[in-house]
Amino acid sequence: MKTLVLLTALFACASAGIIKTVLDLDEVNAVSNQRLLAPVEKCEQDCLTPAEVQFYSGNRPCRESPCEIYTGEKINMIVNFTAPNYLENLEPKLDMHISILSFPVDIGEPNACHQITNTMCPLVKDEPVSYKPEFYLPSLIPDKTVASLQLSLLDKDTNKSVFCFSIDVQLLSN
Ligand SMILES: *[C@@H]1O[C@H](CO)[C@@H](O)[C@H](O)[C@H]1NC(C)=O
Numbered sequence: 001m002k003t004l005v006l007l008t009a010l011f012a013c014a015s016a017g018i019i020k021t022v023l024d025l026d027e028v029n030a031v032s033n034q035r036l037l038a039p040v041e042k043c044e045q046d047c048l049t050p051a052e053v054q055f056y057s058g059n060r061p062c063r064e065s066p067c068e069i070y071t072g073e074k075i076n077m078i079v080n081f082t083a084p085n086y087l088e089n090l091e092p093k094l095d096m097h098i099s100i101l102s103f104p105v106d107i108g109e110p111n112a113c114h115q116i117t118n119t120m121c122p123l124v125k126d127e128p129v130s131y132k133p134e135f136y137l138p139s140l141i142p143d144k145t146v147a148s149l150q151l152s153l154l155d156k157d158t159n160k161s162v163f164c165f166s167i168d169v170q171l172l173s174n
C-alpha cells in the first residue's frame with residue numbers, strides 16, 4: 001500500500017513535470033512567433049517607432065534588454081517600417097549614449113537606400129521597407145559598460161527623421 005501511494009505520488013510529480021515541459025515549449029513557440037524581435041524604446045523626439053526590429057551581435061539574436069555585445073563583433077539590425085511618405089534620399093544616424101555622454105557611431109554605408117533589402121528607393125507612401133544596417137562599435141569601451149544605441153533615418157529632402165528608436169546594450173570584452 002505504501003509503495004502504491006509512493007508510486008502514485010511519483011507519477012503525479014512526473015506528469016506535473018511533463019505538463020511544465022509542454023508549457024515551456026509553448027513559451028519557446030511564442031518567442032519564435034515573434035520572429036526574434038529585439039526590445040526597443042521610443043525616442044524622445046516625435047517620430048515613428050519601427051514595428052519590427054531584430055538585433056544581432058555576431059550571430060546571436062537579442063531578445064531581451066540589455067543586448068549583449070562582445071568587443072569586435074559585427075552588429076546587424078533588421079529594421080522593418082512602413083514608409084510614411086515618398087522618400088528618396090535617406091541617411092542613417094547612429095549615436096551611442098553612455099550616461100550623459102553621446103557620440104556618433106559610423107555606419108559604413110551613408111546611403112541607407114543601399115541597405116534596403118526588399119525594395120528600392122524611391123519609396124512610396126505606405127510601402128513596407130526592410131532596412132539592414134551593419135556596423136561595429138569602437139573597441140576601446142571598458143568591459144560591462146551599459147549604453148544605449150539610438151538609430152534614426154533622416155529624410156535628406158526635408159531634414160526630418162523618418163523613424164527613430166533606441167536599444168539598450170551591454171558591452172563585454174570577453
Ligand atoms: C522584415 O521584412 C522582411 C522582408 O519583408 C522579412 O523577410 C522579415 O521576416 C521581416 N522581419 C520581421 C522581424 O518581421
Ligand SMILES: *[C@@H]1O[C@H](CO)[C@@H](O)[C@H](O)[C@H]1NC(C)=O
Nearest residue numbers: 091154155156157158159160
Ligand atoms: C537640410 O540640412 C542641410 C544641412 O544641415 C541644409 O544644407 C539643407 O538646406 C536642409 N534642407 C532642408 C530642406 O531644410
